[in-house]
Amino acid sequence: MSTKIYQTLIDFFLFEKIFSIIDVVKYMDLQQLKGVGEKTIEHFYQANIYNLEELVSYYPYKYQILQPDTLEESDEKVSLTINATIIDPGKVSYIRKNFNSLRFKVESYGKIINVTIFNRAFLKTHFQIGKEITLIGKYNSKTNTFTANDIKLSKLEGTEIIPVYHLIKGLKNNTLHTLIKEALKEAGVAEYIPETYQEKYKLLPKHEALKKIHTPENTEDIKAAKKTLIYEELFIFMFKIQYLKLLKEKEIGIKKEFPMKAVEAFIATLPFMLTNDQKKGVLESLQDLSSPKKMNRLLLGDVGSGKTIVATVLLYANYLAGFQSAFLAPTEILATQHFLSIRELFKKTEIHIELLIGSMTKKEKQKIVEKVNKGDVDILIGTHAILSEKLVFPNLGLIVTDEQHRFGVSQREFLGVRNEVPDMLFMSATPIPRTYALTIYGDMDTTLIKEKPQGRKDIITKVVKESNLKEVLLKILEEIKQNHQVYVVAPMIEENEDTNLKDVYLLKEKFDLAYHSKIPIGVLHGKLKKNEKESVMQEFKTGRTKILISTTVVEVGVDVKNATVMVIFNAERFGLATLHQLRGRVGRNDLQSYCYLICNEEKERLKVLEESNDGFYISEKDFEFRGEGDLFGTRQSGDMTFKIANLKRDYNVLLAAKKDAQEFLETKNYEKDFKYQKIIKEIDFTN
Numbered sequence: 001m002s003t004k005i006y007q008t009l010i011d012f013f014l015f016e017k018i019f020s021i022i023d024v025v026k027y028m029d030l031q032q033l034k035g036v037g038e039k040t041i042e043h044f045y046q047a048n049i050y051n052l053e054e055l056v057s058y059y060p061y062k063y064q065i066l067q068p069d070t071l072e073e074s075d076e077k078v079s080l081t082i083n084a085t086i087i088d089p090g091k092v093s094y095i096r097k098n099f100n101s102l103r104f105k106v107e108s109y110g111k112i113i114n115v116t117i118f119n120r121a122f123l124k125t126h127f128q129i130g131k132e133i134t135l136i137g138k139y140n141s142k143t144n145t146f147t148a149n150d151i152k153l154s155k156l157e158g159t160e161i162i163p164v165y166h167l168i169k170g171l172k173n174n175t176l177h178t179l180i181k182e183a184l185k186e187a188g189v190a191e192y193i194p195e196t197y198q199e200k201y202k203l204l205p206k207h208e209a210l211k212k213i214h215t216p217e218n219t220e221d222i223k224a225a226k227k228t229l230i231y232e233e234l235f236i237f238m239f240k241i242q243y244l245k246l247l248k249e250k251e252i253g254i255k256k257e258f259p260m261k262a263v264e265a266f267i268a269t270l271p272f273m274l275t276n277d278q279k280k281g282v283l284e285s286l287q288d289l290s291s292p293k294k295m296n297r298l299l300l301g302d303v304g305s306g307k308t309i310v311a312t313v314l315l316y317a318n319y320l321a322g323f324q325s326a327f328l329a330p331t332e333i334l335a336t337q338h339f340l341s342i343r344e345l346f347k348k349t350e351i352h353i354e355l356l357i358g359s360m361t362k363k364e365k366q367k368i369v370e371k372v373n374k375g376d377v378d379i380l381i382g383t384h385a386i387l388s389e390k391l392v393f394p395n396l397g398l399i400v401t402d403e404q405h406r407f408g409v410s411q412r413e414f415l416g417v418r419n420e421v422p423d424m425l426f427m428s429a430t431p432i433p434r435t436y437a438l439t440i441y442g443d444m445d446t447t448l449i450k451e452k453p454q455g456r457k458d459i460i461t462k463v464v465k466e467s468n469l470k471e472v473l474l475k476i477l478e479e480i481k482q483n484h485q486v487y488v489v490a491p492m493i494e495e496n497e498d499t500n501l502k503d504v505y506l507l508k509e510k511f512d513l514a515y516h517s518k519i520p521i522g523v524l525h526g527k528l529k530k531n532e533k534e535s536v537m538q539e540f541k542t543g544r545t546k547i548l549i550s551t552t553v554v555e556v557g558v559d560v561k562n563a564t565v566m567v568i569f570n571a572e573r574f575g576l577a578t579l580h581q582l583r584g585r586v587g588r589n590d591l592q593s594y595c596y597l598i599c600n601e602e603k604e605r606l607k608v609l610e611e612s613n614d615g616f617y618i619s620e621k622d623f624e625f626r627g628e629g630d631l632f633g634t635r636q637s638g639d640m641t642f643k644i645a646n647l648k649r650d651y652n653v654l655l656a657a658k659k660d661a662q663e664f665l666e667t668k669n670y671e672k673d674f675k676y677q678k679i680i681k682e683i684d685f686t687n
């Protein structure tokens, strides 16, 4: 990193007061390492390693265990490790650009063997007759040849265990290992696991665990080190969650009174009967509302399970109790849609409901903000952008946030929440298994909505290769002839709206060509102006356009009941959970719906979607395929990336850590301990 950037960074840190002076000093300690220059430091930064403690917490993800084999073992073993002595250093052939081979002769176990290795021309300079080396690769006893995929320039004495790290750009595994070993000598590491639990589970002291994880002498070392470090990671994780929970339990809410009869009467006006799970959700959240404790509830339900209605009933009760509500949605489209459908449901009431989104004109916004601040608006629906407006709700009693957006203490300020704490309802369609919900949402009460509204048919899903697109085009035509509608999600090249724009239009051209421009097609993407988006959505909703081609902006919550086909291009680029979400845009009434996952190469994991319509099952599978880091999409992955623990495998440890963290918090021993205070500082309170 150039000095200038470095200086800017320091300025930034100081200015933002995100890090204390001590942290800034710590940030420089990577430079203490021998052989670490600006370039390496920059690579470390890119890998989110900013100091020695973080460097020694960069654990290997696997180990290469080298043990000398004999040539006889070549029948059973795919890869053989043998000691050998060079008897002819051989020669390099340059086959084509970036492709060379090195062929040489060795003696091993009394045999003379011809060895080949590719793309290691540089090894040649280290070869002399009589040099002892270790060959790793495949031995063919018939031809007496050895194809090496790795060569060590020394003899293997006994068993050697080499930790293998996830690559950091610019650093060879070996170099990284050396630096970590060096760092182990210098780094000050804090002992986070309280002694009680260290003894209880027979865990290692931190420093020993680190030493064993990076330089194990045998597999026992690895096991013991892992046990300690996994527990530590989960303990810290649960400590944070339990700490948050503790904070939230201390919050005093508003005890709200509303006539239950009137709420029931409102429910009776809804165009359908609530499902049992919806009733449960309504009941539980109404109880929270009328309790003096602050409501902090998560409504977790698969796409299409009907969470919005539950929230709507709650909004009504809150209104009856005499309070204002804010309803936040992640996108403008969604906010607008919620606004329209909720306003419709409240048609026969006196409720004053308004929409506030970022793309409104300054004047429009100002007008609404004034009304809200005067207390004239009962329910304000908007995107998160409304948080930046000068809102001061005189009487805010409830905040509902839709689709995975959790927010907390710091953001409440924006809503002008002062003394009393409004109740909070979070809605998420990320159908994580209950067990994992406990970890991510461990600080909240959870209501699970599993039941789908009656009459819903499973969506028939098919993985289709792009070369077979014709089949899909015909099906689309068939559905449109029945007056149904179609969503098409354009290829996602990058997670960047700009670069994907062109593909939406390109796709439209293709569709126009295929249907001789006879089918009206709408195009939707994030870069459209608010009124453009609205009119595109409106045209689709009213059925004037039959096909809606869009980037993934439709991902969340859009509700067009007449849509029966969802086509997703580049499906292999999405996680199963996201695909399931997208698919949830269709099948929103009793019509049979279809989903086509278009991909260039068929992916085994996509078959899961052909087999199942159950979001919870799918998320389990996604979890198996991709690990927890990806489960929640890029937006949430930060919460859930573990260095060494694996929630699925280590679930029992997690439960133990949860109990221990709770117990530890009760002792209050953390209060005066700098290291735990540091952990508390790391908690993302906005989450």
Ligand code: ADP
Pocket (backbone or CB within 6 Å): 272, 273, 274, 275, 278, 301, 302, 303, 304, 305, 306, 307, 308, 309, 429, 453, 454, 557, 559, 561, 588
């Ligand atoms: P999500 O949980 O994905 O946010 P929505 O709240 O958008 O789901 O509901 C999906 C659709 O199902 C909406 O069109 C809604 O009107 C409808 N719906 C909700 N509850 C019921 C029900 N009990 N019976 C029939 N339709 C329902």
Ligand code: MG
Pocket (backbone or CB within 6 Å): 307, 308, 402, 557
């Ligand atoms: Mg929804």
